[in-house]
Amino acid sequence: MENVIETRGLTKRYGSFAALDDVGVTVRRGEVFGLVGDNGAGKSTLFKLLCGLAFPTIGEIRLFGEHSPRELERQRARIGCIIEQPGFYPHLSVERNLECCRIQKGVPGKNATDRMLEEVGLAYARDRTCKDLSMGMKQRLGLAMALIGEPEVLILDEPASGLDPSGIVEMRTLLQRLNREKGITVVLSSHHLAELEQMATVYAFLSHGRLLEQVGAEELRERCADRIEIAVSDAACYTVLLERELGCTTYQVLGDGTVSIANPRLDMEAYSGLASAHGLSILKLERRRLSLEQYYLDMKDKVDPWSWDAPEMGVA
Numbered sequence: 001m002e003n004v005i006e007t008r009g010l011t012k013r014y015g016s017f018a019a020l021d022d023v024g025v026t027v028r029r030g031e032v033f034g035l036v037g038d039n040g041a042g043k044s045t046l047f048k049l050l051c052g053l054a055f056p057t058i059g060e061i062r063l064f065g066e067h068s069p070r071e072l073e074r075q076r077a078r079i080g081c082i083i084e085q086p087g088f089y090p091h092l093s094v095e096r097n098l099e100c101c102r103i104q105k106g107v108p109g110k111n112a113t114d115r116m117l118e119e120v121g122l123a124y125a126r127d128r129t130c131k132d133l134s135m136g137m138k139q140r141l142g143l144a145m146a147l148i149g150e151p152e153v154l155i156l157d158e159p160a161s162g163l164d165p166s167g168i169v170e171m172r173t174l175l176q177r178l179n180r181e182k183g184i185t186v187v188l189s190s191h192h193l194a195e196l197e198q199m200a201t202v203y204a205f206l207s208h209g210r211l212l213e214q215v216g217a218e219e220l221r222e223r224c225a226d227r228i229e230i231a232v233s234d235a236a237c238y239t240v241l242l243e244r245e246l247g248c249t250t251y252q253v254l255g256d257g258t259v260s261i262a263n264p265r266l267d268m269e270a271y272s273g274l275a276s277a278h279g280l281s282i283l284k285l286e287r288r289r290l291s292l293e294q295y296y297l298d299m300k301d302k303v304d305p306w307s308w309d310a311p312e313m314g315v316a
């Protein structure tokens with residue numbers, strides 16, 4: 001599958017502060033790419049760099065395989081985006097706002113505006129003044145503006161922000177339809193992890209401007225599946241025992257030395273008994289199934305973002 005977005009060593013500094021630091025991500029055509037991170041992690045900064053609203057201090061951006069500044073500008077015409085709040089003329093109608101956007105983007109034919117209003121379910125409100133729209137309607141209008149010009153990639157910063165529960169479901173359904181039926185690649189950030197979980201096919205986790213990891217949804221589902229976590233006095237010795245005595249290879253040694261056994265075939269006692277029988281003391285023993293939220297919180301706890309010579313996340 002073609003890489004539509006790639007970054008390498010992407011860094012954005014404001015003075016001595018790195019809002020984004022050495023970030024490498026890859027988005028492939030057709031994916032729904034979920035960017036996760038706390039407030040201030042650097043999500044909007046990454047999106048701004050991709051959309052040409054800010055420039056990297058160092059590092060490379062490739063869009064549809066192209067990376068020269070001139071080509072990047074051309075390729076950006078294939079991307080629709082909403083970064084932070086969509087910008088409107090508050091006193092103009094929905095239709096006029098969309099028309100302004102169409103003309104600005106050089107998209108011919110007013111029928112493009114009509115089509116987009118239908119597409120996002122705003123045709124009925126075409127004459128309403130923008131300042132009087134509900135938050136959900138504003139988000140839909142923002143999406144219509146991003147969609148004008150038939151982009152192949154949509155970059156959306158917090159598209160569910162400020163929406164009520166039914167607005168969130170409607171936004172999700174719309175994005176899923178655009179992805180499935182039109183093949184549009186969707187790159188979005190969200191703090192609603194349970195919501196993101198229903199859409200994303202790949203995730204990237206950012207913390208303090210650094211990429212903790214990029215991982216596919218399937219791989220993540222496996223990591224979140226049923227697992228036993230055991231911390232013992234000698235993790236290296238325990239993993240040898242696990243393999244030799246129990247034939248278990250589906251384990252990872254986490255950053256803090258905890259051995260995480262995925263899809264355990266035996267009950268907890270078998271794994272704790274193995275440690276005890278060989279004189280290892282047990283410091284922690286738990287059985288868990290992780291939500292995306294829990295996975296993210298655990299990962300942040302286990303990886304120290306400030307010490308990047310720290311151990312790998314897993315060595316299974």
Ligand SMILES: Nc1ncnc2c1ncn2[C@@H]1O[C@H](COP(=O)(O)OP(=O)(O)OP(=O)(O)O)[C@@H](O)[C@H]1O
Pocket residue numbers: 014018019037038039040041042043044045046
């Ligand atoms: N123009 C700027 N000048 C100085 N610092 C900035 C600038 N823009 C962003 N930052 C800082 O960069 C860091 C990352 O900001 P960014 O907006 O990318 O975070 P975010 O992950 O999108 O956060 P949120 O979830 O709150 O929207 C923050 O500490 C922010 O204060």
